[in-house]
Amino acid sequence: MLAxxxxxxxxxxxxxxxxxxxxxxxxxxxYLKIVPNNPNPIKNSIFxxxxxxxxxxxxxxxxxxxxxxxxxLAIDVLVVFLYPWATQLRELGLFSFFVVLILVFIVLVGYIxxxxxxxxxxx
Amino acid sequence: MGLTAAFWIMAVVAVVAALGVVxxxxxxxxxxxxxxCFITVAGLYITLSADFLAAVQIxxxxxxxxxxxILAIMMTREVQQGSPSNRMKLPAFIVAAxxxxxxxxxxxxxxxxxxxxxxxxxxxxxxxxxxxxxSGFILPVEIAAMLILAAILGAIVIAREK
Numbered sequence: 449m450l451a452x453x454x455x456x457x458x459x460x461x462x463x464x465x466x467x468x469x470x471x472x473x474x475x476x477x478x479y480l481k482i483v484p485n486n487p488n489p490i491k492n493s494i495f496x497x498x499x500x501x502x503x504x505x506x507x508x509x510x511x512x513x514x515x516x517x518x519x520x521l522a523i524d525v526l527v528v529f530l531y532p533w534a535t536q537l538r539e540l541g542l543f544s545f546f547v548v549l550i551l552v553f554i555v556l557v558g559y560i561x562x563x564x565x566x567x568x569x570x571x
Numbered sequence: 572m573g574l575t576a577a578f579w580i581m582a583v584v585a586v587v588a589a590l591g592v593v594x595x596x597x598x599x600x601x602x603x604x605x606x607x608c609f610i611t612v613a614g615l616y617i618t619l620s621a622d623f624l625a626a627v628q629i630x631x632x633x634x635x636x637x638x639x640x641i642l643a644i645m646m647t648r649e650v651q652q653g654s655p656s657n658r659m660k661l662p663a664f665i666v667a668a669x670x671x672x673x674x675x676x677x678x679x680x681x682x683x684x685x686x687x688x689x690x691x692x693x694x695x696x697x698x699x700x701x702x703x704x705x706s707g708f709i710l711p712v713e714i715a716a717m718l719i720l721a722a723i724l725g726a727i728v729i730a731r732e733k
Contacts, residue, residue, distance in 0.1 A: 524635040536700065
């Protein structure tokens with residue numbers, strides 16, 4: 449059981465090592481004078497990161513995103529309840545199905561409220 | 572052996588990430604450090620054989636709460652210099668140190684009852700039976716749904732005030 453999670457941990461370690469190697473290798477190569485170092489504006493440009501921004505990069509985003517995040521957080525907590533039920537769906541049977549139906553219905557009232565209050569609309 | 576090593580690696584990373592949240596000037600980087608802290612706490616839950624709790628930690632904290640925090644940061648104006656030090660630095664440090672001292676004292680002095688049985692793994696199926704079977708905690712589950720509903724309504728009412 450724990451060994452499976454050990455594999456995830458190993459994966460994390462490999463991810464960190466891989467990204468470190470990717471960053472450190474060019475620096476080391478330049479330090480050892482294997483790679484020549486003559487920078488120019490085109491070489492230093494952010495060629496693989498899309499367009500260069502005009503003005504400030506850290507602009508203020510629309511306030512409306514926050515409602516989506518709030519509703520998403522609440523539905524996410526609902527998923528925490530649905531997940532164990534879904535794994536044991538066959539064993540628990542019809543009774544638990546109605547329990548979950550009531551559960552979803554109660555949370556759905558909040559979703560409908562958000563809908564009716566036009567919180568999810570984009571103006 | 573491997574478990575102890577994993578625990579210490581994650582404990583050190585969690586503490587370093589938490590210090591990063593406090594000391595980084597750029598609030599966006601502080602939020603990313605907070606996400607790292609949440610992930611390592613999930614790892615610590617796994618070493619304690621609480622795998623469902625770890626999944627919930629990833630799903631709710633890493634998935635949703637960090638999104639909420641980052642969205643809040645996206646609306647602030649001073650991202651790069653958003654967390655300057657101020658006069659409350661020293662009082663906050665003293666309060667945090669006292670709290671840490673009390674917690675360490677309580678944890679080390681309490682005589683914890685340790686169960687003789689080995690912990691259940693995986694925990695998801697027993698949890699489902701406890702929560703949703705006919706002899707389970709049906710009413711608390713529905714009350715929790717009411718709590719989620721109240722949270723949605725309250726959040727919308729508070730956030731809609733212009």
